[in-house]
Structure formats: C-alpha cells, structure tokens
Amino acid sequence: MAAGAPTRILLADDHALVRRGLRLILDGERDLEVVAEASDGAEAVELAAIGGIDLAIMDIAMPRMTGIQAARELQHRAPDVRILMLSMYDNEQYFFEALSAGASGYVLKSVADRDLIEAVRATMRGESYLYPGAVTALIRDWIGRGRAHPPERLLTPREEQVVKLIAEGHSGREIAEQLVISAKTVERHRANILQKLGLRDRLELTRFAIRTGLVEP
Numbered sequence: 001m002a003a004g005a006p007t008r009i010l011l012a013d014d015h016a017l018v019r020r021g022l023r024l025i026l027d028g029e030r031d032l033e034v035v036a037e038a039s040d041g042a043e044a045v046e047l048a049a050i051g052g053i054d055l056a057i058m059d060i061a062m063p064r065m066t067g068i069q070a071a072r073e074l075q076h077r078a079p080d081v082r083i084l085m086l087s088m089y090d091n092e093q094y095f096f097e098a099l100s101a102g103a104s105g106y107v108l109k110s111v112a113d114r115d116l117i118e119a120v121r122a123t124m125r126g127e128s129y130l131y132p133g134a135v136t137a138l139i140r141d142w143i144g145r146g147r148a149h150p151p152e153r154l155l156t157p158r159e160e161q162v163v164k165l166i167a168e169g170h171s172g173r174e175i176a177e178q179l180v181i182s183a184k185t186v187e188r189h190r191a192n193i194l195q196k197l198g199l200r201d202r203l204e205l206t207r208f209a210i211r212t213g214l215v216e217p
Contacts, residue, residue: 006030006031006032006033007031007032007033007054007055007120007124008033008035008052008053008054008055009026009032009033009034009035009036009053009054009055009056009057009120010034010035010036010037010038010044010047010048010053010055010056010057010081011023011026011034011036011037011038011057012037012038012039012040012041012043012044012056012057012058012059012062012067012070013039013058013059013062013086014039014040014059014061014062014063015059016039018059018109019037021112022034022057022086022112022116023037025112025113025116025117026116026117026120029117031121032117032120035052035053036048036052036053039062039063040062040063040064040065041058041062041064041065041066041067041069041070041073042064042065042070043064044056044058044062044065044067044070044074045065045070045073045074045077045078048074048077048078048081049074049077049078051078053078053081054081054082054124055081055082055083055084055120055123055124056070056071056074056081056082056083056084057084057085057086057116057120058070058071058083058084058085058086059085059086059087059109060085060086060087060089060094060098061087061088061089067085067086067087067098068085068094068097068098068101069101071083071085071098071101071102071103072101072102074102075101075102082104082123082124083101083102083103083104083123084103084104084105084106084107084119084120084123084129085098085103085105085106085107086107086108086109086112087106087107087108087109088108088109088110090108094106095130099128104122104123104127104128104129105119105122105123105128105129105130106129106130107119107129115129154196154197155193155196155197158179158189159189159192159193159196160214161179162175162179162186162189162190162193163193163205163208163209163214164209164214164215165178165179166190166202166205166206166209167205167206167208167209167210167214167215168215172186172187172190193205
C-alpha cells in the first residue's frame, strides 16, 4: 500500500443489499476505496489472493465458506491482507473464533453505520477494534482463564523475601540474620534466583524487585 493511497477494501457478504449499504459508507471516505466484492467466503479468498487488497471486511455467516473459514485461509494465502469481521450476532463464541482466525476486529452490523469507519482505520493502524460488549467478554474470559489456570510464580515466597532484602541493600549476613538461616543458604537462594530470572547481579535484581512491586523505587 503506497503512502497516501486509499485503503483498498474487499467486501464479502452474501446479501447484495448489505454490500451496497456498506459500500456507500466506505466509499464516502476519501482514504477508503472498495475495489472488490464477494458473495461468499471462497470467492473472497480467491479475490484477495490475486492481490491489490489491503483489507477484507467479511460477514461471518456466508455460504460455501464462512467468514471465519475464509479468514483462516487468508492467513496462509494472503497474510498481508488485514481482516475485519462483520456479524449480526452479538455472540461471544463467534467473537473469539474470529480473533483466533486472524481478524483484527469484530463489528456488529446493527451499528456498522456508526462503528465501521473507526474499525477500518483502527485495523489499518495495526490496532484491534472491539465493540463494547466484546471488550466485556474478553475481560470476563481473561479473568476466567486466570482463575482456572493461575500463572505460575517464578519465585518461591522465601526467594521473594531474599530478593526484597537484597534490593533494599542488605548484605548476605544481614539477610541470614533476619530470615534466621545460614549465610550459605542465602547465597544458594541468590544463585537460584539469578538462574531462574536470567539475571546477572544485584543491580538487575533490584530492577526486577522494583518492576514487580517488591520494593518501591
């Protein structure tokens, strides 16, 4: 895509009336141009694979090949083409499948006249566009995954204590006294911590402690 050139768009929807309405919205913008139309997912893939397309806007529910199937195929045949999914369904499963298939955004047809232009421009900037309900679903899914599979702690509670004390400037002997362990045990903890975190010295450990909130900067 040449600098300053309009974004070349492929519209894929099995309803000609819907395509006509979307085209009116898009062609009304100077930086956007609909250059191709498809009535199903398979046709969309063939047209995009020829070249000359920057963005494919596809309906999820289409004959022969759905928008999600077409998105997966485009990832292989035309990986430079960005994808925006359209749907009449406010459905979490469709939303997550669309993202998994490579779509950069998900726009509801019911509000396409309001959201489509913003979604297209966000996609072409390399950003994701999600309608408010999708954002809520994404947050809910992330929280659910975190509860089901809590992230593993890199360090044990004891190792975190050692890191905190090192970052606060305590010597090995002082740490041993505070934790009621031997100086050799402190040194062993320190070596294990450096190996686990891939760090080299006290300075890097201190930076790690600040980043993770173990100590204040």
